[in-house]
Amino acid sequence: MVDQQLGDFLGVAPQDIARRRRDLLERLPLQFSVGEATLTLPAAARVSPPALGAAVVPSTHRDPAPAGRPQQAPRDRALIALVLSILALTIGALYVVQEALLKHAAPPEGLAFLIATIGGVL
Amino acid sequence: MLAGSLSNVGMLLQRKDAEQPVGEPLPNLVSFRFMSRGTNPDSLRSSVQSVHAVMQRQPLFSYVVEVCVEVPQENLPEDTLEMLIPEGYQTPNGTLFKGRALQFSMDASKIADDAWIMHCDEESHIHESMIFGMYHAIMEEERSGEHRIGQGAILYYNSLDEHPFLALADSVRTGDDIGRFHLQNRCWHLPVWGFHGSFILVRNSVEKKVGFDFGPNGSITEDAFWALVNTEHGARSRWVDGYMVEQGTERIMDFIKQRRRWYVGLLKVVIHAPVKLRLRLPLAFFTALWSVSWGAILYTYVNLIVGWDTAPVVQLLGNLALATYVVIYVVGLRTTLALYKVPFARKVRLYVAQVACIPLFSILETAGVLFAIVKPEAGFHVVQKKMLSAEKG
Numbered sequence: 001m002v003d004q005q006l007g008d009f010l011g012v013a014p015q016d017i018a019r020r021r022r023d024l025l026e027r028l029p030l031q032f033s034v035g036e037a038t039l040t041l042p043a044a045a046r047v048s049p050p051a052l053g054a055a056v057v058p059s060t061h062r063d064p065a066p067a068g069r070p071q072q073a074p075r076d077r078a079l080i081a082l083v084l085s086i087l088a089l090t091i092g093a094l095y096v097v098q099e100a101l102l103k104h105a106a107p108p109e110g111l112a113f114l115i116a117t118i119g120g121v122l
Numbered sequence: 123m124l125a126g127s128l129s130n131v132g133m134l135l136q137r138k139d140a141e142q143p144v145g146e147p148l149p150n151l152v153s154f155r156f157m158s159r160g161t162n163p164d165s166l167r168s169s170v171q172s173v174h175a176v177m178q179r180q181p182l183f184s185y186v187v188e189v190c191v192e193v194p195q196e197n198l199p200e201d202t203l204e205m206l207i208p209e210g211y212q213t214p215n216g217t218l219f220k221g222r223a224l225q226f227s228m229d230a231s232k233i234a235d236d237a238w239i240m241h242c243d244e245e246s247h248i249h250e251s252m253i254f255g256m257y258h259a260i261m262e263e264e265r266s267g268e269h270r271i272g273q274g275a276i277l278y279y280n281s282l283d284e285h286p287f288l289a290l291a292d293s294v295r296t297g298d299d300i301g302r303f304h305l306q307n308r309c310w311h312l313p314v315w316g317f318h319g320s321f322i323l324v325r326n327s328v329e330k331k332v333g334f335d336f337g338p339n340g341s342i343t344e345d346a347f348w349a350l351v352n353t354e355h356g357a358r359s360r361w362v363d364g365y366m367v368e369q370g371t372e373r374i375m376d377f378i379k380q381r382r383r384w385y386v387g388l389l390k391v392v393i394h395a396p397v398k399l400r401l402r403l404p405l406a407f408f409t410a411l412w413s414v415s416w417g418a419i420l421y422t423y424v425n426l427i428v429g430w431d432t433a434p435v436v437q438l439l440g441n442l443a444l445a446t447y448v449v450i451y452v453v454g455l456r457t458t459l460a461l462y463k464v465p466f467a468r469k470v471r472l473y474v475a476q477v478a479c480i481p482l483f484s485i486l487e488t489a490g491v492l493f494a495i496v497k498p499e500a501g502f503h504v505v506q507k508k509m510l511s512a513e514k515g
Contacts, residue, residue: 052232055201059147060181073137090445
């Protein structure tokens with residue numbers, strides 16, 4: 001509120017007032033000496049968090065054209081082609097490899113049943 | 123196979139990204155709200171700076187940056203609203219970890235009810251495309267009055283140079299965003315597979331209706347818990363175009379523990395979320411499939427070694443399942459490389475490595491679930507990350 005009033009009076013944005021106030025606080029003495037001891041204030045002790053109003057960065061976007069997307073964006077055809085190609089290529093490659101290279105032996109009977117069951121479920 | 127296939131369907135339904143909007147700036151304030159313990163100040167500062175840098179180039183709406191931390195921060199950019207969680211702070215229901223911080227920040231924030239919040243993690247970097255997506259989403263939701271909760275895709279390319287193996291392993295997360303999460307948010311408007319905790323765009327009035335105080339059981343994967351409870355209260359979800367950039371894991375053990383946390387957290391959501399059974403059933407079903415997925419992977423490798431014959435139907439289903447996951451990984455990498463430019467030769471090497479390493483990634487993913495079954499998550503494992511690069515791509 002004070003920043004707003006002062007900003008209106010000086011003709012500057014309230015954020016600038018807040019920024020200048022913090023800059024001023026930053027430049028205050030950091031060290032205090034008492035006898036031989038020296039006390040140094042950390043930065044956090046000097047600068048209080050800004051108020052909400054002062055922290056808002058206003059939008060400077062100005063465009064008189066109608067807002068929003070006029071219609072839904074088109075489908076991503078390149079992605080569709082990629083997905084379908086990889087599916088086809090992978091399944092084809094796996095089939096060729098499995099048929100051509102892998103040995104085929106029957107697993108133990110109980111295990112075969114278990115595998116078929118798990119495989120079916122998955 | 124079902125999860126992978128649905129993810130592929132989500133990809134087939136993808137639309138091109140939102141273009142740079144034209145029109146007036148949004149009337150609503152937007153808060154970029156960061157959650158952090160505050161023990162990695164460089165990473166946090168870098169993330170906040172990324173907001174200012176992008177918003178300076180695309181000032182499409184007024185914004186603030188809110189940072190909720192447990193340790194005071196000394197080097198944040200000016201105008202950052204710092205919310206320091208008092209040491210002894212407890213929520214009425216005893217919510218822990220990030221949920222506790224989210225509840226505190228919601229109570230402490232001074233933003234108006236009609237403001238929108240973009241939830242970010244400590245290492246979340248903003249990409250320009252996300253600002254366009256946010257603009258369109260907020261504009262549409264304010265016009266319709268639906269005020270749906272938005273979610274978009276996250277990329278993990280910040281660690282691609284230093285930790286390429288694990289960055290490639292995380293391609294599955296980006297691929298799943300483009301696929302499954304896109305499907306649930308654009309087509310079903312329901313969090314079937316939960317939500318991830320960053321890149322959540324929510325109106326303050328909606329967030330305040332439910333809050334985050336779900337108690338310890340809702341504290342492991344607070345994001346999925348929150349999404350389901352919101353759905354129970356009538357909220358719906360939507361897809362937001364654009365990308366957020368985050369840091370992947372940097373250690374294999376972190377990768378495994380992260381998966382373990384998700385698994386245990388989702389189980390708790392299924393069991394404890396105070397929502398109708400029909401809202402929990404889909405998540406229960408897919409979590410159950412996840413629970414036994416290690417069996418399929420184990421069988422595949424055993425079969426490869428001993429050369430057992432497989433019933434043709436099982437073989438076909440297995441091949442199809444693998445193919446759907448190859449698609450997810452490759453699409454994840456493709457999305458990453460669309461924003462993170464690398465020379466052509468390196469791009470080829472990355473694609474080859476991506477496909478070649480899928481068997482290893484499947485072992486890591488399996489290890490996460492087995493670890494969860496053998497030694498369930500007791501707390502909230504925080505992944506160690508240092509910000510490797512502030513502005514890439």
